[in-house]
Amino acid sequence: MSSHRVDYLAIPAWTKGWLTILGGLAAVIAIAGLSVLYMEHQGHWVTGMTNQVVWGMPHVFAIFLIVAASGALNVASIGSVFGREVYQPLGRLSALMAMALLAGGLGVLVLDLGRPDRLIVAMTHFNFKSIFAWNVILYSGFFAVVGFYLWTMIDWRMKKVYKPAAITAFLWRLILTTGTGSIFGFLMARDAYNSAVMAPLFIAMSFAFGLALFILFLMGSSTALARPLSQELLRKKGRLLGLFIAANLYFVAIQHVTALYQADRGPVEAFILLHGGVYTWLFWGAQIALGGIVPLILVLRPQATRCHLRAASVLVVLGGMAQIYVILIGGQAFPLTLFPGMEVSSSFADGQVNAYVPTLAEILLGLGGFALALLLTIIGASAFRILPQSLGDGEEATAEVIDAEGEPLAAQ
Amino acid sequence: MGVRAVLLALLLGLFSAMGGYAWAGETGPSFPKATSTALGGSCVDDPATMRRHHFDFLKHQRDDTLRQGIRGAKYSLKECVSCHAQVKDGHAVPVNAPGQFCASCHEYAAVSVDCFSCHATTPQQPQQQAEAK
Amino acid sequence: MNHDTTRRDLLKAAAVGAVTIAPGLTLIAPAAQARALGQPASATNRWGLLIDTSKCDSGCTACVDACKTEMGLPALDRPATDAQYIRKVDVTDLKTGNQHSLPVMCQHCAHPPCVDVCPTGASMKRADGIVLVDRHICIGCRYCMMACPYKARSFAHEDQTDQKAVNPRGKGCVEGCTLCAHRIDAGGQPACVEACSKDGGAAMLFGDLNDPKSEISQRISKEATSRIRADLGVEPAIRYQGI
Numbered sequence: 001m002s003s004h005r006v007d008y009l010a011i012p013a014w015t016k017g018w019l020t021i022l023g024g025l026a027a028v029i030a031i032a033g034l035s036v037l038y039m040e041h042q043g044h045w046v047t048g049m050t051n052q053v054v055w056g057m058p059h060v061f062a063i064f065l066i067v068a069a070s071g072a073l074n075v076a077s078i079g080s081v082f083g084r085e086v087y088q089p090l091g092r093l094s095a096l097m098a099m100a101l102l103a104g105g106l107g108v109l110v111l112d113l114g115r116p117d118r119l120i121v122a123m124t125h126f127n128f129k130s131i132f133a134w135n136v137i138l139y140s141g142f143f144a145v146v147g148f149y150l151w152t153m154i155d156w157r158m159k160k161v162y163k164p165a166a167i168t169a170f171l172w173r174l175i176l177t178t179g180t181g182s183i184f185g186f187l188m189a190r191d192a193y194n195s196a197v198m199a200p201l202f203i204a205m206s207f208a209f210g211l212a213l214f215i216l217f218l219m220g221s222s223t224a225l226a227r228p229l230s231q232e233l234l235r236k237k238g239r240l241l242g243l244f245i246a247a248n249l250y251f252v253a254i255q256h257v258t259a260l261y262q263a264d265r266g267p268v269e270a271f272i273l274l275h276g277g278v279y280t281w282l283f284w285g286a287q288i289a290l291g292g293i294v295p296l297i298l299v300l301r302p303q304a305t306r307c308h309l310r311a312a313s314v315l316v317v318l319g320g321m322a323q324i325y326v327i328l329i330g331g332q333a334f335p336l337t338l339f340p341g342m343e344v345s346s347s348f349a350d351g352q353v354n355a356y357v358p359t360l361a362e363i364l365l366g367l368g369g370f371a372l373a374l375l376l377t378i379i380g381a382s383a384f385r386i387l388p389q390s391l392g393d394g395e396e397a398t399a400e401v402i403d404a405e406g407e408p409l410a411a412q
Numbered sequence: 413m414g415v416r417a418v419l420l421a422l423l424l425g426l427f428s429a430m431g432g433y434a435w436a437g438e439t440g441p442s443f444p445k446a447t448s449t450a451l452g453g454s455c456v457d458d459p460a461t462m463r464r465h466h467f468d469f470l471k472h473q474r475d476d477t478l479r480q481g482i483r484g485a486k487y488s489l490k491e492c493v494s495c496h497a498q499v500k501d502g503h504a505v506p507v508n509a510p511g512q513f514c515a516s517c518h519e520y521a522a523v524s525v526d527c528f529s530c531h532a533t534t535p536q537q538p539q540q541q542a543e544a545k
Numbered sequence: 546m547n548h549d550t551t552r553r554d555l556l557k558a559a560a561v562g563a564v565t566i567a568p569g570l571t572l573i574a575p576a577a578q579a580r581a582l583g584q585p586a587s588a589t590n591r592w593g594l595l596i597d598t599s600k601c602d603s604g605c606t607a608c609v610d611a612c613k614t615e616m617g618l619p620a621l622d623r624p625a626t627d628a629q630y631i632r633k634v635d636v637t638d639l640k641t642g643n644q645h646s647l648p649v650m651c652q653h654c655a656h657p658p659c660v661d662v663c664p665t666g667a668s669m670k671r672a673d674g675i676v677l678v679d680r681h682i683c684i685g686c687r688y689c690m691m692a693c694p695y696k697a698r699s700f701a702h703e704d705q706t707d708q709k710a711v712n713p714r715g716k717g718c719v720e721g722c723t724l725c726a727h728r729i730d731a732g733g734q735p736a737c738v739e740a741c742s743k744d745g746g747a748a749m750l751f752g753d754l755n756d757p758k759s760e761i762s763q764r765i766s767k768e769a770t771s772r773i774r775a776d777l778g779v780e781p782a783i784r785y786q787g788i
Contacts, residue, residue, distance in 0.1 A: 010415075013414050013415045042703065043702045043703035043704060044626070044702045044703075045621075045623060045626040045702035045703050050625035050626050051625065051696075051698075051700060052625065052696070054687040055687060055691065113684050113685045113717070114687070114700065114701070114717030114718055114719070115683065115717040115718065116684075118682070118683075118684045118685075119684070121665050121684055122664055122665055125665040125667075125682050126664070126665070127663055127664060127666040129660075129661050130661065130662050130664045130688075132663075132686065132688050133664040133665070186662070186692075187658075187662075188694070188777060189691070189692055189777075190691070332691075336694065337774075338634065338649065338694075338695065338696075338773055338774060339634075339636050339773070339788070341640075342637060342638055343636070343637045343638075343639050344634055344637070345634070346632045346633060346635065346649075347624065347629065348629050348632040348634075348696060349624075349625075350634050350649075355625075379415060379419070382415040383415040383419060476585075478677065479669060479671070479677075479679060480585035480586060481586030481671055481673065481675075481730055482585050483580065483582055483583075483730050483731070484582030484583055485583070490710055493710075529704075529715035529717075530680055530708065530714055530715035530718070531708065531710075532707075532708045532709065532710045532713065536709065
């Protein structure tokens with residue numbers, strides 16, 4: 001049993017279906033572009049964002065995509081860093097999706113800036129005490145590190161640096177998600193944030209969201225391209241997704257139980273968990289039940305079907321959006337505590353729960369980020385040999401790999 | 413592959429577009445001269461130097477003034493505006509209006525000015541202006 | 546010789562400033578001095594305020610109105626997005642029924658969280674402790690607004706016209722109280738303080754916390770004062786009595 005062979009084939013471009021999908025995505029991106037022009041021309045007052053809720057729907061989309069980006073890289077890392085060969089044929093797609101999702105997220109984030117025309121300033125002026133500045137470096141570096149890693153996977157002449165590149169990419173993504181979580185973790189001003197648990201929580205979130213998007217793309221592309229996809233491989237991914245969902249739930253529990261234990265965090269926890277209106281509904285209904293418990297049950301069924309796995313992945317994505325909405329918007333909706341224990345009022349909404357209603361333009365911008373990520377993934381997979389020709393059970397090559405799972409083969 | 417060829421073509425197209433220049437004609441733009449005599453009728457530096465370096469002077473001054481609090485610097489946007497804004501029907505005309513001092517050159521050179529999304533475009537110390545006269 | 550005219554004008558303006566503030570000072574009248582032209586702000590100064598809430602009337606908005614006029618903040622009647630550099634907060638202790646009112650503005654922290662989080666360094670602290678936004682390099686990310694414990698900053702949500710020369714401001718940048726740095730540099734005091742002594746209850750005192758002989762230093766050395774959310778350790782330069 002010598003080395004098996006995985007054949008990769010680019011997505012055939014310029015077919016009718018390919019053009020339709022790309023045209024559709026380009027249209028969504030164009031609409032997002034028009035939304036940006038509208039919001040930037042008018043100024044932010046036409047959005048739902050205010051002086052109280054300063055980050056809104058675009059940031060929910062952007063953070064989701066950025067978090068999912070690092071998570072999407074995990075499939076590659078599991079194959080390379082942790083030597084699980086069954087995942088290796090998917091490493092290329094994993095790396096490509098990671099870069100595409102990050103590009104989509106950053107696109108949304110940057111286009112919501114008050115002065116997007118000054119992006120160059122963010123690249124030339126660094127305040128190294130700012131986690132945001134570090135993230136600018138971590139995000140840019142991610143493209144370089146993962147791009148190089150993808151190169152080592154595609155080009156056999158780069159074989160000798162494959163492992164170091166894989167390890168670098170894995171460590172980089174862990175630090176990157178730590179940085180993203182710390183955007184909130186370092187905010188002592190707001191009761192809902194300011195906790196070290198934000199970093200590991202965001203890492204757990206990234207594992208779940210990234211894998212869910214990866215499964216969805218894999219299932220969609222295998223159907224569209226009529227390439228075989230093993231049920232057993234999918235179930236394995238489903239079980240891994242279950243593990244990540246559980247990890248996310250665990251850190252959410254830690255986040256809230258820790259806060260509940262601190263007397264001064266009581267009010268903000270009561271707001272999110274009990275009487276926060278839409279935030280409470282989103283927390284229990286969308287994030288925990290639909291985005292956590294239901295998909296967990298679906299993927300852990302021993303005879304989980306494709307339909308179950310697809311539904312579970314969709315729910316994880318929607319639950320993830322709800323989770324970020326609750327963290328980001330819910331955390332800002334709860335009033336800042338200037339005078340603990342006192343009732344306050346002012347012309348600047350002190351002491352009030354801050355209203356936020358997302359506008360259509362903000363949502364369209366966010367959806368544009370998703371479309372951009374998908375477009376880049378499809379173009380990447382059409383330009384390069386990213387997707388395996390077959391991930392089926394019947395093919396002897398792939399079957400061999402699946403048999404070998406559990407006791408890692410010696411490196412070929 | 414076809415897609416790769418298209419991507420490459422797009423990339424090359426981008427580079428060549430960035431390299432393109434529109435060459436300026438022989439004659440420069442005409443712009444209104446300073447109206448104020450606050451500085452004795454001449455600018456803080458000779459006009460050729462100002463034309464060539466005003467942005468460097470102003471950028472240096474803005475950082476000194478805002479970040480370090482240095483006041484009374486030789487070059488100041490406020491003074492550009494107070495000397496060079498035209499007066500029409502008793503009202504000052506914004507310096508970034510078409511044909512005015514800042515706009516005439518910048519439109520000619522196709523260089524956008526970012527100053528006036530924030531800075532006042534008309535002089536604002538009428539009593540000081542009067543005293544200076 | 547060209548510069549002499551400018552210099553004279555500025556010094557003249559500074560002298561006028563010193564005269565106007567004189568009536569506001571009662572105990573020890575410090576010589577309100579304009580910093581010499583060409584000199585940077587210095588760490589030997591630490592500008593701050595002392596606000597006596599017992600003299601601050603709940604219905605009075607003299608400081609707020611003065612700020613809007615001085616800084617050229619228009620009222621677009623959109624309370625959610627209109628800029629407010631200073632606001633009046635009414636505080637009620639529900640347990641005891643005790644009520645008081647006080648102005649809240651940028652607290653000009655010694656360890657400002659807004660400066661820490663700003664990715665480009667646009668949010669900055671001047672040598673004399675005044676916290677400012679350098680709008681030249683502000684990209685409008687609003688992270689400083691997330692980080693400020695006092696909600697002291699606003700975002701310019703729309704295009705601006707008719708800005709005051711002393712407060713350039715435009716769409717897409719974050720802004721906030723400058724402690725009227727332009728007045729302080731000319732030897733004056735903030736517009737809110739001036740208005741409070743003239744039209745309000747004279748509840749606000751401006752001065753140099755680093756100068757032991759200043760009125761503000763004398764008073765805070767003798768009388769009990771506190772700071773909003775002192776527990777956060779950011780060391781604001783705005784001190785309050787009666788909160």
